[in-house]
Amino acid sequence: MPDGTELIVTRSPPVNSNGVITLTNRHLPQLKWQESLLIARPVNQFRDFFPEVNNQNLTEIAIEIKETYNDYLKSARSLEDLKNRHPELREPYIEVTSAKSQRTIYLTRLDRFGTLESVFFSQDKQFPVDLQLVNNKIDREIPNSLLAVATLDLEGKSVEQPIGAIALSSVEEYNLKAGINM
Structure with missing residues (x-):
């Protein structure tokens, strides 16, 4: 521009490339999202992360967390059973x-x-x-x-x-x- 003002283009130029972002944007509306479910996992799969835990305090905290989680899981299952038996609730x-x-x-x-x-x-x-x-x-x-x-x-x-x-x-x-x- 002769007077020094900038020109701003609000329209994106057509893209004919096959780049990663272009392909992702092209397929994004076709994706179908699924709900993620809470799945109980065995604690054995995490043992390799903590090979040696000799701290009694950490062991007690871990046991308490595990028991609390199991209690919540049991109460959720019992509420689900109650809801199935009595749909009015x-x-x-x-x-x-x-x-x-x-x-x-x-x-x-x-x-x-x-x-x-x-x-x-x-x-x-x-x-x-x-x-x-x-x-x-x-x-x-x-x-x-x-x-x-x-x-x-x-x-x-x-x-x-x-x-x-x-x-x-x-x-x-x-x-x-x-x-x-x-």
């Missing part, structure tokens, strides 16, 4: 075990009844509660036929509060009916 749920029969049922749809915000049920510990199974006459939008109604003691008064719907898989598994107390 993808949303928040409460696990209830009967003191009499030791049966475990699952309560779902907790958000519909305010159970998620409740002080009683927001704790992460076990506590006794009296439950009665009743027919669903409260919320017709819920496909579950049975609801769990808890009898709570609030300041000396006995209050009945619906807390959730009985999971359909629990109803089928134990042949639950309205009127059962747990």
Whole structure:
């Protein structure tokens, strides 16, 4: 340019070469990406990296890491099994075990009844509660036929509060009916 200004080209020139970058860019849209899965590997394959570990402290740390990993893996598998047996449990749920029969049922749809915000049920510990199974006459939008109604003691008064719907898989598994107390 005669006045000293620079010319900027915004269009890339056509490339007819077969360089590595050109070929990669040409085939990149055709690649199909796959999800990487977590696969448990035997610890023996890593022994060659650490031929001699005579430090007891490192050995204890390694054992603790291995046990923690195995615990996480077991809990992930048990959650996967639970999800396969009870497909409704993808949303928040409460696990209830009967003191009499030791049966475990699952309560779902907790958000519909305010159970998620409740002080009683927001704790992460076990506590006794009296439950009665009743027919669903409260919320017709819920496909579950049975609801769990808890009898709570609030300041000396006995209050009945619906807390959730009985999971359909629990109803089928134990042949639950309205009127059962747990």
